[in-house]
Amino acid sequence: MSTEIVQKVLAGDVRATARLLRWIDDGRGEARRLLKVLYPRTGRARIIGITGNPGAGKSTLTDHLIRYFRSRDLRVAVVAIDPTSPFSGGAILGDRIRMQEHATDDGVFIRSFATRGHLGGLTSTTSDVVHALDAGGWQVILVETVGVGQDEVDVQRLAQTTVVVMAPGMGDEIQAIKAGVLEIADIFVVNKADREGADRTVRELQMMLDLEKVTQAELAHHGPVQSLLAAAEQRVSPAGWVPPVLKTTAVRGEGLDELCRALDDHHQVFLDACRDPQFVQARLRQQFLDVFRRTLVARGWSYLVHEDHLKQIVDRLQRGEADPYTLAEEAVKAVGGP
Ligand SMILES: Nc1nc2c(ncn2[C@@H]2O[C@H](COP(=O)(O)OP(=O)(O)O)[C@@H](O)[C@H]2O)c(=O)[nH]1
Ligand SMILES: [Mg+2]
Known part of the structure; x- marks a missing residue:
């Protein structure tokens, strides 16, 4: 079967x-x-992340990108992780009708998933979804996420190129620093350039990017585990690429040529970087750490719910028989597994 x-x-x-x-x-x-x-x-697909706040214009841009890659005869899959995405039926009618253009094209595959938050640290399985599509020969995989949660940041680490979409006057700028999206962006898009304040957002972004360079240079010294975690958190991207800040008006298709060109440029830079075995190794290490973390958490959690283990632990805590540190270490030892 x-x-x-x-x-x-x-x-x-x-x-x-x-x-x-x-x-x-x-x-x-x-x-x-x-x-x-x-x-x-797996390993053949071109994986592009598109992230940004709800309403920034990600789906509208994605729609153009589907058409761009289809015009080059590539099979395109879209994974949308966004409860407000038109793909999940959460958006206005116009968007949904527009998306139907692709519904009859068997070279396009679109699926949406709702964000689930961080249920017990069991983070998103989106990277598994991407791997499945990659194996299935989908040549371009566009992953649309709302760039606010850790889940989304995790997903974008898998992407070869990540586009961060912002819109003027949405408070995106502050959000950007909070969610660490500056670190994951290969290309910034200030969409809704038809709106007031687009140029200001571009300027502010550019200033923040210059600041970012300084803080990255002074990353602190860590112990081995912290270094490993830091490496797991950090996105592996080609050195020497300076993220451009582009302006688009997605509803009118303006600025899309520039975006497509930037995507292709970055793709080339990524492919060049892949000729360096150390770069490939860093990416593989990161992918492994992602799977490892999820395996660990899943195992641990199922141990706790199995045979009332959690209750037994809490009972012992309540009776004052042991401290949580010892109990946690005992539980980890017990998890073991085949
Ligand atoms: N004025 C203006 N509206 C836009 C532009 N791009 C998208 N929109 C509109 O903004 C709303 C949200 O767009 P959508 O692509 O669904 O955003 P998402 O939530 O980031 O996927 C929709 O009503 C779009 O028609 C743009 O360039 N200018
Ligand atoms: Mg959307």
């Missing part, structure tokens, strides 16, 4: 792919088994 779905996913079968993505999203063990089989077929 599972070999059949694997074959279908590899052949780009839309229904089988949709089923696998649902399994991934539901966190079914079966999905992980299939991902293991699919993994050797």
